[in-house]
Each structure stands twice: as C-alpha cells, then as structure tokens.
Amino acid sequence: MRAxxxxxxxxxxRSVMVALSxxxxxxxxxxxxxxxxxxxxxxxxxxxxxASAMDGLRAAGLDGALRERLDAGRAIVGICLxxxxxxxxxxxxxxxxxxxxxxxxxxRLAGGRVPRIGWxxxxxxxxxxxxxxxxxxxxxxxxxxxxxxxxxxxxxxFVGVQFHPEKSGPAGARYLAxxxxxxxxxxxxx
Amino acid sequence: xxxxRLIPCLDVAAGRVVKGVKFEGLRDVGDPVELGxxxxxxxxxxxxxxxxxxxxxxxxxxxxxxxxxxxRLAIPxxxxxxxxxxxxxxxxxxxxxxxxxxxxxALERPGLLTELAALLGSQAVVVAIDTxxxxxxxxxxxxxxxxxxxxxxxxxxxxxxxxxxxxSIDADGTRDGYDLExxxxxxxxxxxxxxxxxxxxxxxxxxxxxxxxxxxxxxxILHENPDRLRTLRSELRKExxxxxxxx
Numbered sequence: 001m002r003a004x005x006x007x008x009x010x011x012x013x014r015s016v017m018v019a020l021s022x023x024x025x026x027x028x029x030x031x032x033x034x035x036x037x038x039x040x041x042x043x044x045x046x047x048x049x050x051a052s053a054m055d056g057l058r059a060a061g062l063d064g065a066l067r068e069r070l071d072a073g074r075a076i077v078g079i080c081l082x083x084x085x086x087x088x089x090x091x092x093x094x095x096x097x098x099x100x101x102x103x104x105x106x107x108r109l110a111g112g113r114v115p116r117i118g119w120x121x122x123x124x125x126x127x128x129x130x131x132x133x134x135x136x137x138x139x140x141x142x143x144x145x146x147x148x149x150x151x152x153x154x155x156x157x158f159v160g161v162q163f164h165p166e167k168s169g170p171a172g173a174r175y176l177a178x179x180x181x182x183x184x185x186x187x188x189x190x
Numbered sequence: 191x192x193x194x195r196l197i198p199c200l201d202v203a204a205g206r207v208v209k210g211v212k213f214e215g216l217r218d219v220g221d222p223v224e225l226g227x228x229x230x231x232x233x234x235x236x237x238x239x240x241x242x243x244x245x246x247x248x249x250x251x252x253x254x255x256x257x258x259x260x261x262r263l264a265i266p267x268x269x270x271x272x273x274x275x276x277x278x279x280x281x282x283x284x285x286x287x288x289x290x291x292x293x294x295x296a297l298e299r300p301g302l303l304t305e306l307a308a309l310l311g312s313q314a315v316v317v318a319i320d321t322x323x324x325x326x327x328x329x330x331x332x333x334x335x336x337x338x339x340x341x342x343x344x345x346x347x348x349x350x351x352x353x354x355x356x357x358s359i360d361a362d363g364t365r366d367g368y369d370l371e372x373x374x375x376x377x378x379x380x381x382x383x384x385x386x387x388x389x390x391x392x393x394x395x396x397x398x399x400x401x402x403x404x405x406x407x408x409x410x411i412l413h414e415n416p417d418r419l420r421t422l423r424s425e426l427r428k429e430x431x432x433x434x435x436x437x
Contacts, residue, residue, distance in 0.1 A: 012314075014260050014286035022264075047283075049311060081311075113383045113404065115313040115352045118192030119235055119434040128434045130266060131192060132288070132313040134352075147191070167266045167288065169230065169436065 001184055003027040004039035006066075006082075008056035013045045016079065019166035023177055031056075033065035040187040041180070042069055046080025046164060050106070050135075051093035053085055063099055069157070070101050075183035076158045083137055083153060083160030092135055102155040104139025109149075122151045122163065127171040129163035136162060157186065193434050195235035195405035196396070196426075197385060198412055198419060200225060202271075203243040205251040207414065216242070219414055223258045228416035230265050233423045233436035237267040238291070238355075238407060242330075244272025253285050260286020268316055270355075276305050283310055291316035291355055294328040297335055297342070300349050307350025312382075317351035319343060321372055322359040331359045339372060340379045347380045354380060355407065357387040363410065365391025368399040377402050393425035400431055 003020050005013055007029045020027040020043070027043075028035060036042050044066070057063050066086075069076055078086045084106035087098045091108050098106075109116055115134045122129050122144050129151070137150040137160070144152035146162070153160040159179055165172035200207050200222050207225055208216040226237050239259065241252050249272075256269055269282050270291030279290040290310075296303050296317055306315045320331040321339040328335050343354050356376050358369030368386045377384040386399040387407035399406045412418045427433055 012260075012283050012286055012288055014257075014284070015264075015288070018261055018286070019264065047311070049308065112191055113381055115382065116192060117313060117353060117383050118195050118404065120192040128193065132266070134312060164266075167264065169264050172264060 001025050001041065001180065001187070002039045003041040003043055004035040005029045005043045005045055006036060006057065006062050007031045008053040009048045012047050015164075015166040016043060016045045019173065019176055022173070023180055025180060031060040031062065033061045036062055036065040037068060040075070041183045042066060042074075042076045044076065044078040044082030044085055046082050048081060049093055050081060050084060050090045050096045053081060054096050054098065057085070057099070066099055066101060073157045073186070075186055076101070077179060077183075078158065078160035079166070080133055080162060080164060083162060084135055086153075086158060086160055087137055087139060090135060101158050102139060102141050102153055102160065104137055104141065104153075106135040107138055108135055109133070119168075120146045122146045125152070125175070127175070129165065129168040129171060129175070131163050133162060191404070193432055194400040195385075196233070196419070196423065196433065197236045197238055197405050197407050198229045198234050199238040199240055199387070199407050199409045201242045201409075202239050202252070202255060203241065204248055205255050208242060209414070222255055223262050225414060225416070226259055226267070227262050229419055230263050232416040232419040233433070234265060234419060235405070235434060236265060237263070239267060239269050241269070241271030248272075249278065253281055256282050256285040256287045270316070270318055274302075276302070276309060279306050280309060283314060289314045289316050289353070291318040293318040293320065296346065296351075297326065297328050297337070300345060303346055303349040303351050307352070312350050312352030315351050316353045316355050316385075317343070317346040318355040318357065319346070319376075320357050320359055321369075324372060327359060331357075340375050343376045343380050347382050351382065353383045353385060355385045355387060356403075357407075358389060361389030362387075364389050365410070367391065367395040368406070370398060370402055373399065374402040393422055393429065396422065397426055397429050397431050
C-alpha cells in the first residue's frame, strides 16, 4: 500500500511517516499533485499553522488533487491541523479559507487550558488518545467526541481526527491499522 | 481537561543518558532510546530529553538522538537544553521531536517564544522556568535574573509559549515533595498547562502536584528504572489519580 503525505511546511511529519511504515505502508512526503492522486491513501498531517499550510497546499496544486480524490471516493486521512484544513474555514491566523472537503469550521477552544494537551478518552472509540490543539472542528460530520469536542470526522472518503494516532501508543497504532485496512479495501474496489 | 500526565525526564549528553551532580562528573548510564522505549512501555504519557551539556558541538548529537527516538517511540516527546535559535528548534522538530523547551534563551530574548509559536504552533513551545524563592534563575539555575516567576510565566504565555515546565530549585533533589506553593501560583496565573518539576520522592508527592498542575516531571524518583514508573502508576491509580490506560 502506498500513502502520499502532503508536505506543507515546517513541523513534525516524521512521526506520521514512522507510524505508517510500521504498519507496512510505503509512505512518501510530497508536494506533487500526481502523487496525491495516485497513492492508495492521501494524508494531511497535523503540523504547522493554518494560513501557511493552506498557502503551501494551493501553491503546489494539492487542493485540487485532494478535491479530485474525494470526488472519486478515494481515501484521505487528516490529522489535527489536517482535519481543520479540510473544513470550510478556520479561525486560526485571523481566518483562513479551507479546502471545503467537509462542512464546518475550526474554532478556537474556549474554556479549559489552551492548548489542550494530553491524553483523553474518545467516544464511541472507547480508548484514550493524545491531543495537542488550540482549535477544534465544529461540523455536522462528527463521528466521535472527546470531552464534548469533535475528535473524529467522517465525510465520504475523508476521515479526520483531532488527536494524534501516530503519538497515541498502542491505541493509536490500532486506530491507524483499522483505517488503513478500510482504505485498502476501498482501494481494491475502485 | 485531558488526564493528568506523568513525564519521565532523561538527562542526556552526546547521545547518552547521563547522571551527575550539577553537571559535573557525568556518568554514562545508558542508551536514551532504549530507556525511553522502556518508559513508554511502562506507561509514560510523554518524555522529556534534556541536553545537560548543551554545547554547540553537542547539537548534532542531539538531532541524531531525536531522529533515533522518533524512529522507535509512538508517544510525544520534548527536547530541551541550550536551544537558542529558531533554526535549532526547527531542526529538532523536523527530526521528529513534538515540542522544544526553551529557558535561558527566552529570558534573554522573549521574542524567541513568539517566533517559535508562529513557526511551530504554541503546542510545540514549552517555556522552562527555574524558580527559587519566587524568582527566576537562568543558566541552569545558577544566575538570578531578578524576575518574578509568576510574572515571567504570564509574559511567556502572552508571547506564545504553550506550556510551562516549572522547576523549583528549592525542591529539586530534596525528595521532600514538589513546591506546591509556586506551582499553584503559576498554574493560577496562566491558562496554559503547567508541568510541575523538582522534589518528587513518593507517589503522594506526585498526586499532590497533579492536584495543582496538569503534569508531573519525574526525574530522580525513577532512578532510570522503568519498573519504578510502573509501580508509581499503580500506586497513583490506587490513590484515585485518573491516569490513562496505557495498555
């Protein structure tokens, strides 16, 4: 299985690469639309700031490639900021228009300590995952919650998570393995 | 709020775990990757690798260490010690670190925190504060800065720090318990998470720290022994501290 990890600037994409390769995926960090179109799975990783990340995606033409993937029903996984970028807009950096793959917006967390950092239960997944975020999705496509915040989003062939499965120990590895299995099944069908 | 966190701290120099008193007579006590992996297996929520030599020639060894840790571990880790420039921090994150902690460099140039937050996001920027009798000390706790600890924590937050790692020089090494007074004062003054550090000698100390802070740094209490972390976790759970299920 091949994964294209979208490259949009500074930050830790290494952990995602390591997690994918541990699960037997041949992952490549890329800025090429063709890579994103051809891979079995496209990953929007969870690092950096929203405005510069969107600029990077648009400059490379990855916004169009991701839209095309979604329309074709091919798997995309967004992690943390990668989830926020998939929405219509984000409040981060004074307001940023997103990829609009998924309805909704990313809003700054109100209440509690921000950034929200640490392990927290996710329901109905029934496990604890690692979070590190200052913004969270507000979307009708939410499929799992953590302490009332959107923790997972499903919309067509897009799956987004607010937590970091690549940093969530055995629970995160189990989660990724399940999603990869689903992407693999979908890829075989198409 | 997320669950309270236990964070083992590994002192490293030239790519090895070291032990020593006040940075003198450092002894090699093992491989940071192996020890980090063992802590991870024993239920560590995160790890901190602190470069206690922090010399320029040691930078490459630190980046190499981060690279090896990232290849092995699947829990978050912070790297600190002598990070003075944006480029240093960026290099460590690209190698696979999740957060960097800055101390003296931020005191000398608070704008560094803002630059790092803009580049990496606040969640990746930890301000490490060494405190004694309510005042901040720099250069590994040796130089008084005359700054008030609570005020500096507030300023660091406003400049972009996403977490405070607060070490009480008074409590450090005493094993008499964390300095709950200053930890509580800082936690009450900022709205970013606070990691308590210095003074842990027993599980009750850790439990008390987690009442006022969001995480506890564990150093000498563990004696580089992952089994001690296992025991500590089960003691804390018995005392009702809601730690994560790390299986």
